[in-house]
Amino acid sequence: MKFKIIENHICAPQGFLASGINAGIRKNPNKPDLAIIYSKIPAISAGVFTTNQVKAAPVLLTQQHIKKNKLQAIVVNSGNANACTGKQGKLHALQMASATAKQLQIDTNKVGVASTGVIGVPLPIKKIVQGISMAASTLTTQSDSAAKAIMTTDLVPKSIAIEFKIAGHRIRIGGIAKGSGMIHPNMATMLGFITTDAAIHPTALQYALSKANDASFNMITVDGDSSTNDMVLVLANGLAKNPKINLKNDPHFKIFYEGLLYVCTALAKQIVQDGEGATKLIEVHVHGGLTQTQAQLAARAVCRSPLVKTAIFGEDANWGRIASALGASGAELNPNLLCIDLGSMPLLKKGIPLPFNESSARKLLMKNKIIVKINLKKGKAKAIAWGCDLTYDYIKINASYRS
Amino acid sequence: MKFKIIENHICAPQGFLASGINAGIRKNPNKPDLAIIYSKIPAISAGVFTTNQVKAAPVLLTQQHIKKNKLQAIVVNSGNANACTGKQGKLHALQMASATAKQLQIDTNKVGVASTGVIGVPLPIKKIVQGISMAASTLTTQSDSAAKAIMTTDLVPKSIAIEFKIAGHRIRIGGIAKGSGMIHPNMATMLGFITTDAAIHPTALQYALSKANDASFNMITVDGDSSTNDMVLVLANGLAKNPKINLKNDPHFKIFYEGLLYVCTALAKQIVQDGEGATKLIEVHVHGGLTQTQAQLAARAVCRSPLVKTAIFGEDANWGRIASALGASGAELNPNLLCIDLGSMPLLKKGIPLPFNESSARKLLMKNKIIVKINLKKGKAKAIAWGCDLTYDYIKINASYRS
Numbered sequence: 001m002k003f004k005i006i007e008n009h010i011c012a013p014q015g016f017l018a019s020g021i022n023a024g025i026r027k028n029p030n031k032p033d034l035a036i037i038y039s040k041i042p043a044i045s046a047g048v049f050t051t052n053q054v055k056a057a058p059v060l061l062t063q064q065h066i067k068k069n070k071l072q073a074i075v076v077n078s079g080n081a082n083a084c085t086g087k088q089g090k091l092h093a094l095q096m097a098s099a100t101a102k103q104l105q106i107d108t109n110k111v112g113v114a115s116t117g118v119i120g121v122p123l124p125i126k127k128i129v130q131g132i133s134m135a136a137s138t139l140t141t142q143s144d145s146a147a148k149a150i151m152t153t154d155l156v157p158k159s160i161a162i163e164f165k166i167a168g169h170r171i172r173i174g175g176i177a178k179g180s181g182m183i184h185p186n187m188a189t190m191l192g193f194i195t196t197d198a199a200i201h202p203t204a205l206q207y208a209l210s211k212a213n214d215a216s217f218n219m220i221t222v223d224g225d226s227s228t229n230d231m232v233l234v235l236a237n238g239l240a241k242n243p244k245i246n247l248k249n250d251p252h253f254k255i256f257y258e259g260l261l262y263v264c265t266a267l268a269k270q271i272v273q274d275g276e277g278a279t280k281l282i283e284v285h286v287h288g289g290l291t292q293t294q295a296q297l298a299a300r301a302v303c304r305s306p307l308v309k310t311a312i313f314g315e316d317a318n319w320g321r322i323a324s325a326l327g328a329s330g331a332e333l334n335p336n337l338l339c340i341d342l343g344s345m346p347l348l349k350k351g352i353p354l355p356f357n358e359s360s361a362r363k364l365l366m367k368n369k370i371i372v373k374i375n376l377k378k379g380k381a382k383a384i385a386w387g388c389d390l391t392y393d394y395i396k397i398n399a400s401y402r403s
Numbered sequence: 404m405k406f407k408i409i410e411n412h413i414c415a416p417q418g419f420l421a422s423g424i425n426a427g428i429r430k431n432p433n434k435p436d437l438a439i440i441y442s443k444i445p446a447i448s449a450g451v452f453t454t455n456q457v458k459a460a461p462v463l464l465t466q467q468h469i470k471k472n473k474l475q476a477i478v479v480n481s482g483n484a485n486a487c488t489g490k491q492g493k494l495h496a497l498q499m500a501s502a503t504a505k506q507l508q509i510d511t512n513k514v515g516v517a518s519t520g521v522i523g524v525p526l527p528i529k530k531i532v533q534g535i536s537m538a539a540s541t542l543t544t545q546s547d548s549a550a551k552a553i554m555t556t557d558l559v560p561k562s563i564a565i566e567f568k569i570a571g572h573r574i575r576i577g578g579i580a581k582g583s584g585m586i587h588p589n590m591a592t593m594l595g596f597i598t599t600d601a602a603i604h605p606t607a608l609q610y611a612l613s614k615a616n617d618a619s620f621n622m623i624t625v626d627g628d629s630s631t632n633d634m635v636l637v638l639a640n641g642l643a644k645n646p647k648i649n650l651k652n653d654p655h656f657k658i659f660y661e662g663l664l665y666v667c668t669a670l671a672k673q674i675v676q677d678g679e680g681a682t683k684l685i686e687v688h689v690h691g692g693l694t695q696t697q698a699q700l701a702a703r704a705v706c707r708s709p710l711v712k713t714a715i716f717g718e719d720a721n722w723g724r725i726a727s728a729l730g731a732s733g734a735e736l737n738p739n740l741l742c743i744d745l746g747s748m749p750l751l752k753k754g755i756p757l758p759f760n761e762s763s764a765r766k767l768l769m770k771n772k773i774i775v776k777i778n779l780k781k782g783k784a785k786a787i788a789w790g791c792d793l794t795y796d797y798i799k800i801n802a803s804y805r806s
Contacts (some may be wrong), residue, residue, distance in 0.1 A: 119723020320522020
């Protein structure tokens with residue numbers, strides 16, 4: 001299905017407003033660090049959260065608030081993760097929700113809270129509460145700053161919006177996300193916020209999000225680390241007035257799911273393309289997996305391997321590292337039939353290395369997008385994963401993140 | 404138990420000779436690239452091998468030869484892994500074994516073969532066969548060059564020998580190893596060759612090696628990648644004439660095992676200390692694990708995390724990344740009781756961050772050896788893992804390994 005890409009990301013669907021302001025959490029006064037996303041009416045909501053056992057306070061609070069499947073607002077800060085902050089951290093997350101609720105005159109339990117940044121440092125809660133008041137008073141249907149306010153080491157904001165029709169009704173889905181290190185399943189260290197005016201049953205929305213997340217945000221990796229703060233939330237306020245989408249026996253579900261997957265995949269690729277220090281996007285296509293899970297495992301292992309990532313940074317067609325990463329991935333493969341192609345150039349065919357033209361290979365590797373195709377020759381399952389190269393700048397960014 | 408450290412590594416035990424020569428596999432004529440280790444009499448032998456599904460030809464051949472638990476020689480080349488080289492690769496590995504056997508006048512199936520270097524490139528077999536002849540004719544009881552001949556990106560050779568007594572008999576164990584990228588369980592990408600003059604039953608030797616490997620080579624990580632060529636072999640020729648060590652009900656077994664573990668741990672630490680681009684050794688002590696496996700999992704996850712590794716390179720006490728790596732490791736932990744210490748300085752106690760002196764923390768991080776202590780507060784199991792920092796030089800070394 002083709003989707004029309006439109007402007008205005010999370011504010012594109014009817015009834016959504018957003019804002020991003022500087023609350024003084026970060027030193028740079030020109031960088032917005034607090035965002036609010038608001039729906040004029042309470043919205044059916046779904047979420048996926050980090051599988052890390054060390055969950056930040058905002059994750060625990062939002063998991064509680066989303067149980068009733070209704071949110072009307074999301075408040076997000078960057079610059080501080082509010083993770084490993086004990087009881088005080090939990091109180092702070094609740095204060096963020098209640099301050100937002102008070103400003104917007106809604107129930108506290110209809111507010112989702114997310115934080116990203118340094119771990120183990122108490123939130124500057126006074127500044128944040130003041131910032132919430134400012135952000136609530138500057139909500140607009142044309143917000144560029146919300147996407148900027150959730151960034152940490154991201155170089156560019158990530159956003160998208162699409163439009164399509166269900167039963168003659170115009171449906172819009174918009175999203176913003178932030179990366180850009182610690183990106184790895186499950187579910188990639190990241191924040192993602194998606195809005196839609198579709199009318200949908202909560203079970204259908206949660207199922208669609210979980211499934212789309214699995215094929216998009218769970219298929220990207222920057223450094224193999226998983227964070228304490230990962231979260232993707234979707235709010236569906238129903239203002240498009242389409243016939244309510246159900247999970248079972250509803251032909252409209254598939255259309256909606258594809259739209260949501262499109263948005264999640266676009267954001268996932270934007271995240272990995274802006275991986276810390278990254279110069280190249282790596283896209284790994286795995287065919288011939290015994291199961292879907294194994295195909296995903298293999299594709300992610302190649303994207304995650306520091307040796308593959310550094311070779312691609314160095315524009316060196318060292319495909320042996322790909323074979324090695326596959327063999328160690330845990331996915332079953334047939335070493336005597338294994339095939340590896342770099343773009344259109346076969347390098348390993350049925351387990352035998354092919355002679356290849358080094359300068360043609362280097363030309364392929366000099367591109368911004370590197371496609372690797374693999375056939376495990378074990379079954380029929382396939383998967384795509386996305387990663388980025390590992391560069392000097394990754395080290396530079398992460399050697400002194402706190403300073 | 405205390406072990407006396409002695410000189411002459413793999414040639415320290417009685418009856419062992421070794422040599423290392425340049426066979427012209429590598430461009431640099433001053434770097435030895437082929438080694439032979441030889442025992443005057445056939446030796447009881449044991450081995451552990453890569454768990455990578457893509458196994459190099461020499462691994463497959465040595466696994467076959469070691470089935471009878473008797474080897475008398477090992478031939479090793481660096482500069483070329485002979486992996487992903489199809490049928491030709493298997494033939495080449497066999498040619499290495501038979502050329503060595505011919506020179507030493509022993510059976511081909513008593514020769515272990517190992518290779519390390521670039522994947523997917525055919526061995527220069529003529530040069531290697533000539534080199535084997537040269538290496539066999541220069542065997543000596545005082546070999547420094549064998550440890551050098553197995554190096555790839557290693558900056559320094561790794562070796563050790565120890566001496567102790569069993570039932571009044573002097574026992575010696577010597578070892579050499581090579582790292583230094585792709586170091587990760589299971590079983591760390593590396594080669595290790597250990598010699599001993601102890602008299603020991605093959606079952607006891609294999610059990611001792613597997614167990615010692617699990618607590619040493621399997622507990623180090625450089626970049627989380629596992630190779631196609633990993634191998635640790637141990638040859639025990641019995642010339643110490645001690646009462647033969649059995650596995651069951653033999654008090655001497657424990658002494659021998661501790662000696663072997665000492666040698667494996669010393670080599671493992673040397674490997675990780677010389678990790679590609681490494682400037683610091685990281686030692687992670689995990690206590691309070693629910694099981695031994697979980698304690699190991701947690702310790703290795705911290706050592707493996709690119710974010711922990713870059714923070715230590717940057718001498719930044721960003722302990723939140725340690726908490727995050729633990730939470731994502733798969734090992735159960737109690738987030739509300741979790742403790743993290745940097746050396747003697749507690750940073751997180753019972754889930755609460757402690758205020759700490761940044762400059763004292765930096766002083767600890769400026770050392771060459773960084774000790775991290777963790778209590779998962781789930782049980783009584785403990786484990787130690789070793790890793791190194793992630794630096795600009797890791798990228799430099801790996802961006803163009805083949806060129």
